[in-house]
Amino acid sequence: MNHLQNQVSPYLLQHKNNPVEWYPWGELALNKAINEDKPIILSIGYAACHWCHVMEHESFENLEVAELMNANFVCIKVDREERPDIDLIYMDALHAMGLQGGWPLNVFLMPDQKPFYGGTYFPKANWMQLLNSIHNAFKEHKSELQKSADGFAANLHDTNLGLYPLNLEELSPIIPxxxxxxxxxxxxxxxxxxxxxxxxxxxxxxxxxxxxxxxxxxxxxxxxxxxxxxxxxxxxxxxxxxxxxxxxxxxxxxxxxxxxxxxxxxxxxxxxxxxxxxxxxxxxxxxxxxxxxxxxxxxxxxxxxxxxxxxxxDSEGVEGLFYVWTFDELNHLLPYAKHQAFYDAYSISKHGNWEHGYNILFKKEVYLNATFEKEFEVLKIARNQRVRPATxxxxxxxxxxxxxxxxxxxxxxxxxxxxxxxxxxxxxxxxxxxxxxxxxxxxxxxxxxxxxxxxxxxxxxxxxxxxxxxxxxxxxxxxxxxxxxxxxxxxxxxxxxxxxxxxxxxxxxxxxxxxxxxxxxxxxxxxxxxxxxxxxxxxxxxxxxxxxxxxxxxxxxxxxxxxxxxxxxxxxxxxxxxxxxPRAIVKYNPQSTSKDQLKELNALCVPVENQSYRFMVCIGDRCLAPCDDINSLKAQLDAI
CATH class of the missing domain: 1.50.10.10 (Glycosyltransferase)
Known part of the structure; x- marks a missing residue:
């Protein structure tokens, strides 16, 4: 068991029994990288991520891969939804390297947390080859890697934002x-x-x-x-x-x-x-x-x-299995001869409209699902007996x-x-x-x-x-x-x-x-x-x-x-x-006016407590003089 067993993130807990010696992000792992002078593997994903599951099964559950990772790297797992700040930085780093982003996000860092290479999903053979290459490069060309990492880290600083602001009052219309x-x-x-x-x-x-x-x-x-x-x-x-x-x-x-x-x-x-x-x-x-x-x-x-x-x-290790249907399953529940309109409405094929003979419920024309309420009740009962996707x-x-x-x-x-x-x-x-x-x-x-x-x-x-x-x-x-x-x-x-x-x-x-x-x-x-x-x-x-x-x-x-x-x-x-x-916004006193009285107005109406006026019309962030009767309010809106 690695260092993830006491975490609360479902994604991190999915990896707690991997042979990889995963650490959560924190001082323990970061100090270990510095003290042992090892590069960091930062692997970021989330619990519902299909390709994260695939890479875990192919590589992170494999003893040979784990031994290679554990011997030469400090391995850190991050849930991107738990730490979006970490994900934001290292996804930007991947883009700066000219690589396409996605999850799982796997980035190699120097011991000082600066990135020098990365990618997303790697098949097992490619991952092992990359691990060996990175290990050798760190041993033999550490200074070059550090220089590269310093450059990527410097470019991650957002320091030149908003230097040339536009004058909003002088802009010609830009929405068209x-x-x-x-x-x-x-x-x-x-x-x-x-x-x-x-x-x-x-x-x-x-x-x-x-x-x-x-x-x-x-x-x-x-x-x-x-x-x-x-x-x-x-x-x-x-x-x-x-x-x-x-x-x-x-x-x-x-x-x-x-x-x-x-x-x-x-x-x-x-x-x-x-x-x-x-x-x-x-x-x-x-x-x-x-x-x-x-x-x-x-x-x-x-x-x-x-x-x-x-x-x-995924459920039962298969992507989408909870949601899709074979023709035989459907025909058993809803005999085709009696429910042909349903089969036609949802593009259901005897050979499947998707892969491996499965059907995805998919409408080519506009039907309300309520039209087939009885059929859906039968399918809901059947689907609820399946193994559910994890939450x-x-x-x-x-x-x-x-x-x-x-x-x-x-x-x-x-x-x-x-x-x-x-x-x-x-x-x-x-x-x-x-x-x-x-x-x-x-x-x-x-x-x-x-x-x-x-x-x-x-x-x-x-x-x-x-x-x-x-x-x-x-x-x-x-x-x-x-x-x-x-x-x-x-x-x-x-x-x-x-x-x-x-x-x-x-x-x-x-x-x-x-x-x-x-x-x-x-x-x-x-x-x-x-x-x-x-x-x-x-x-x-x-x-x-x-x-x-x-x-x-x-x-x-x-x-x-x-x-x-x-x-x-x-x-x-x-x-x-x-x-x-800008929209017309009517501030109104709820003590003297009901919402029903304002329904016919083409404006956003907002109740405001403890105001001396009954109505005030605003356009954007500019407001007109208050008024106290509904007819005056309508006249102001008509004039606008």
Missing amino acids: RSMELISKGLDPVFGGTHKSPKFPIPSLSLLLESIPDKLRNLGHVGELADLQLTKMALGGIFDQLGGGFSRYSVDSEWFCPHFEKMLYDNAQLIRVYALAYQRSHNALYREVLLQSIDFLNTELKGDNGLYYTALDA DTKQLLSWNALLAVGLLDAANVLEDDAILQDALRLVTHISQVLTDSKTNLFFHQATFANQPIMAFLDDLAAWGLALMKSYQVTGSSSYLAKAEQLFLYITIHHSNQQVFYNFHSSLNDQLIAPKFELVDSVCPSSNSMLCEFLMWLGFFNNDPAKTILAKDMLAAVLEQAQANPIYFANWLRIYSEWMEN
Whole structure:
């Protein structure tokens, strides 16, 4: 048994019986590398990662490979979801080496933690050859390796961000041009980005949902947005039977998923489909939204009210086995002669529509799953008797906060009080489990091994947005008070001399380089979420200093955002909503006005406690004179 047996990460515990002498990241392993003058193998993955399992089985469970690793290296295992700061640094290092990233991420470090070579998945023979090559190079050419590592480490420092900020007040409209560029990067047949594998990028979908109607025809981005959401809803990437989305599709059609299901994807896609349903009243979107919420509550909700991070791709050692069906299995449960419409609707073939004779439930045309409710009830009973994929039981602040935002939007759109109460309870559970009001500390995850891991910037920024959304819904000043404490904490532990904020907390162990996360990928970047949090907090508390901080961040990033709008989509949405296409926001006194009275208004209506006025209309971060009757309010909105 190695040094992982006392960890809490399910990913690390998966490796506790490997013959490799794995260490968790920490002083014990790092000091061992220095004292014994050995290079470090840093291997990063996560519990639901299929190729991580493959490499473990082929190499890390193999005695011959383990002996080679143990003799010549200090071997460190890291759960990328437990320590995203470490993953961020060494994934950037891999990219700096000109190599493609992914997981498992295997990076070779000098004893001082500086990287000099790396890769992702290696077959056993390639891995052993590489181990021997690295060992020989370290013995015979250590100084050259150190020089290379010093260079990579120096380039990891984000020191030149935001040096040439744009003047936001003098910018010509940039959203129309961004829509044209985005449309060129989207698949006109199946939606989403052109390439495969195809990942949902919720920040991009949210940008396309947020733009005014007049911009939806530019480059046909509105049609392309709906095309993606419809194809994803029909595809194998969506679990037609149990609800919820897999992490990505291995093909361009959204047909074959990589079967792992992540909380962060589903949390954000709940919000996407809620807003898309609000705009379109498309019944398919509503069904996907409700099935996804049901999946999360059924499969990923813990006893403490927080949600787990993921379901594994594999069960019984086979990728996707829990989700797929042979024709004979289906025919036994649902005889073809009586259920031919079901077989046709879900593209079921006698020889399988996927590999090894298996079928993935996949719709080529729009059907509501409710149409086949009886068939699905039979299949659910049968599937629930199978060996289930493992659950990664980590509970992370950032992903739970993203879910709270999604559920609050879903509750608003569906006018569903049960979902609203669930969302507000989730916010309460986050506050109780992942924050400490006495010490004003914020934790990255609910459980820990030796000492708590302090929250990272994405945790804090997402939590800030959950507080802002809770305030929008309830008008309770308690959320604003929590948000002000949060802002102070971020200022103390994440700020620096630049306009952006450190991902890594000053309370955690220090790494070889500070990182400022800017790119919006499958999750919005921590700095873009923080920017939006500052916009809202400044707006609600009438605090222009915070709004100025947010605008400075936008000014510093917009040049990059215009050049690559798909991967700066969250930044562009914030800029559009607050600067270029600002929304009408009505602050109202809930003591004298009900929500029902405001339903007919084409504006976001936010209750505000203890205000002397009844209504105040704001456009972006600029507000008009207060008014005290509904007709005056309507006149102001009509004039706008």
